[in-house]
Amino acid sequence: MLKQIASILEDKIYNSLKEQVEKYSSLTAEEWSSFSSYWEPCTFRKNQYMTKAGQVENWFYFVYDGVLRLYAAKDGEEINAGFTYNNDFSGEYASFLSQEPTEFYIQAITDCSLLRISYKNLMYMFDELKCIERFGRQFNAKILIDMAKRQLESRSFTAEEKYKRLLTQSPHILQLVPQKHLASYLGMTPETFSRLRAKVR
Amino acid sequence: MLKQIASILEDKIYNSLKEQVEKYSSLTAEEWSSFSSYWEPCTFRKNQYMTKAGQVENWFYFVYDGVLRLYAAKDGEEINAGFTYNNDFSGEYASFLSQEPTEFYIQAITDCSLLRISYKNLMYMFDELKCIERFGRQFNAKILIDMAKRQLESRSFTAEEKYKRLLTQSPHILQLVPQKHLASYLGMTPETFSRLRAKVR
DNA sequence: TTGATTTCTTGATGTAGATCAAGTCGTGTT
DNA sequence: AACACGACTTGATCTACATCAAGAAATCAA
Numbered sequence: 310m311l312k313q314i315a316s317i318l319e320d321k322i323y324n325s326l327k328e329q330v331e332k333y334s335s336l337t338a339e340e341w342s343s344f345s346s347y348w349e350p351c352t353f354r355k356n357q358y359m360t361k362a363g364q365v366e367n368w369f370y371f372v373y374d375g376v377l378r379l380y381a382a383k384d385g386e387e388i389n390a391g392f393t394y395n396n397d398f399s400g401e402y403a404s405f406l407s408q409e410p411t412e413f414y415i416q417a418i419t420d421c422s423l424l425r426i427s428y429k430n431l432m433y434m435f436d437e438l439k440c441i442e443r444f445g446r447q448f449n450a451k452i453l454i455d456m457a458k459r460q461l462e463s464r465s466f467t468a469e470e471k472y473k474r475l476l477t478q479s480p481h482i483l484q485l486v487p488q489k490h491l492a493s494y495l496g497m498t499p500e501t502f503s504r505l506r507a508k509v510r
Numbered sequence: 511m512l513k514q515i516a517s518i519l520e521d522k523i524y525n526s527l528k529e530q531v532e533k534y535s536s537l538t539a540e541e542w543s544s545f546s547s548y549w550e551p552c553t554f555r556k557n558q559y560m561t562k563a564g565q566v567e568n569w570f571y572f573v574y575d576g577v578l579r580l581y582a583a584k585d586g587e588e589i590n591a592g593f594t595y596n597n598d599f600s601g602e603y604a605s606f607l608s609q610e611p612t613e614f615y616i617q618a619i620t621d622c623s624l625l626r627i628s629y630k631n632l633m634y635m636f637d638e639l640k641c642i643e644r645f646g647r648q649f650n651a652k653i654l655i656d657m658a659k660r661q662l663e664s665r666s667f668t669a670e671e672k673y674k675r676l677l678t679q680s681p682h683i684l685q686l687v688p689q690k691h692l693a694s695y696l697g698m699t700p701e702t703f704s705r706l707r708a709k710v711r
Numbered sequence: 712t713t714g715a716t717t718t719c720t721t722g723a724t725g726t727a728g729a730t731c732a733a734g735t736c737g738t739g740t741t
Numbered sequence: 742a743a744c745a746c747g748a749c750t751t752g753a754t755c756t757a758c759a760t761c762a763a764g765a766a767a768t769c770a771a
Contacts, residue, residue, distance in 0.1 A: 383666045390662070403658040406651040412662065435647070442643045446636070449650030450607040456657045457604040461591070461613065463664075464697065465584045468758070488719070496665065498759060503720055669728070689749070702728060704750055 319350060322373045325396055326424055329371065333447035334440050344441060347430040353377075353417040359400070360415040366404040368425040372397050375421025376485045380493070381412050389493040392418075392486055399423070402452065418486060463496060471495045472505040520551060523574045526597055527625055530572065534648035535641050545642060548631040554578075554618040560601070561616040567605040569626040573598050576622025577686045581694070582613050590694040593619075593687055600624070603653065619687060664697060672696045673706040 323345055330336065336344065348371070353359055359377060360366055372393050379401065380389045390413065393399040404411035405428060426434075434441040466474065475482065475495060482491065492502035524546055531537065537545065549572070554560055560578060561567055573594050580602065581590045591614065594600040605612035606629060627635075635642040667675065676683065676696060683692065693703035 381662055381666070388662070388665050403655045407655050435644070439640050439643060442640060442647060443636070446643060446647035446650060449647055449654055453650055453654045453657065454604045454608050456654065456661065460657065460661055460664075461582055461589070463661075464589050465582070487717095499719075500721085500760085501758060504758095507720075699729060700749075701730085701751085705728095708750075 322350065322422070322424060323348070325373055326371045329396055329398070330444055333451070334444040336438075336440050340438055340440050344434055344438065347434060348424040348426045351423050351425050353421045353423070355417055355420050357417050358414060359417065359421075360404075360411060360413065362412050362414055363410050364404075365408055365410055366401040367428050368400055369402070369405055369428070369431055370399040371424045372399050373422045373424065375423070376418040377415055377421060378418055378486065378490055379413055379415050380490075382414065387490075387493060389490045391494070392482065392490075394485065398448070400425075406449075418490075468495070468497045468501055469505055469508075471497075472502065473509065476509070523551065523623070523625060524549070526574055527572045530597055530599070531645055534652070535645040537641050541639055541641050545635055545639065548635060549625040549627045552624050552626050554622045554624070556618055556621050558618050559615060560618065561605075561612060561614065563613050563615055564611050565605075566609055566611055567602040568629050569601055570603070570606055570629070570632055571600040572625045573600050574623045574625065576624070577619040578616055578622060579619055579687065579691055580614055580616050581691075583615065588691075588694060590691045592695070593683065593691075595686065599649070601626075607650075619691075669696070669698045669702055670706055670709075672698075673703065674710065677710070 326348065327336075327341060327345070330341075330344070351370075353375070359370070362382065372395060374395055377393045377399055378389055379391045379393075380387045382388075399415070401411040401413045401415060404413070408428065431441075431445075435445055436442075462471070462474070472495065475491065486494075488502055488506075489499040492499045495502070527549065528537075528542055528546065531542075531545070552571075554576070560571070563583065573596060575596055578594045578600055579590055580592045580594075581588045583589075600616070602612040602614045602616060605614070609629065632642075632646075636646055637643075663672070663675070673696065676692065687695075689703055689707075690700040693700045696703070
């Protein structure tokens with residue numbers, strides 16, 4: 310009985326993954342069946358580390374439920390580089406791709422439920438299935454486009470402008486992520502973030 | 511006679527392209543023959559614009575000879591985002607991939623000699639040849655890894671540290687690109703750049 | 712529930728780097 | 742050769758945001 314419930318939930322998780330993959334490349338039923346067999350469920354508890362600096366990222370993750378943060382530690386201070394929520398892909402992707410040690414930590418902000426595929430298996434899928442090779446290309450393209458946008462924004466806007474843009478463009482994030490992390494993400498101190506909050510309110 | 515010289519030069523250019531493509535994915539002779547037929551030579555004169563803000567980037571370029579700079583214009587001020595030299599690929603790649611209007615300009619810093627392939631033809635090649643789809647994925651991965659590195663560096667280092675890193679890691683660039691553009695690339699004013707030059711010297 | 716941490720707020724002060732300004736050097740043009 | 746215009750330098754001043762500090766609020770753990 311409990312097993313049945315668990316299995317229904319698992320179906321839902323795999324369906325969410327399929328939906329996201331198909332945003333980048335469409336798969337036949339057989340292709341999906343093959344591809345999905347390489348993904349395995351995993352979970353992280355709040356505050357647990359998914360990846361730590363110095364490691365080579367071995368997994369490419371799909372977040373079914375939960376919130377994670379990506380940050381680098383530079384002489385004691387944390388530089389938050391991004392967050393992932395439900396239905397995002399996650400992991401330290403640059404290290405995963407280059408198979409070189411990462412400078413980043415990924416930590417669960419809440420309990421998380423995910424699927425993951427190993428580097429070896431994903432590379433195998435790239436070789437075997439053109440639709441997956443395409444998924445890889447398109448997904449890389451998407452990440453790249455987002456990074457280029459963010460990079461320009463971080464250069465063009467003042468602290469106040471960045472705060473306001475966050476407010477209008479991703480208001481949900483304020484509920485999910487502690488302010489100090491958001492401040493760091495926007496490239497300012499928690500004090501500045503707090504003052505802007507008071508000012509704009 | 512002149513035609514022969516031109517044709518020998520053109521062979522050299524295509525060979526350089528082949529060499530770079532094969533860094534990402536290996537091609538058989540026939541695959542290369544097909545792929546290379548979609549690339550056409552083109553040139554830009556010093557100061558000429560390859561791409562302007564508002565346009566959708568239609569071309570993916572390979573720089574055989576010359577230097578180009580990529581910059582965005584934010585209320586009158588230029589934000590330099592990158593440079594390309596010999597044997598680099600070039601173009602406003604995020605706009606090329608997304609086929610949405612770019613916010614960037616690309617300007618020739620010197621006379622340039624390039625090859626280029628249109629969006630339509632590259633997409634066609636992605637469909638036709640798995641080795642090219644792979645090239646696309648791997649190239650995207652490389653760009654992405656570089657961007658992630660640069661993003662972290664721009665956050666972690668002071669103006670002086672960034673200047674010193676430029677000095678040790680890409681000293682050649684100082685000869686090729688005017689200081690004011692390098693200053694902007696590092697996220698500081700020309701005055702600050704000049705003062706650091708004096709200080710470090 | 713209560714005490715202990717951690718996060719957030721608010722004020723006072725400090726500073727890296729920007730801005731403004733004026734001169735010098737270099738380079739291309741006629 | 743001369744001159745015009747942009748690139749670079751150097752100094753004086755300014756400012757957005759950081760840092761330091763101390764209290765208030767929220768969250769956590771038993």
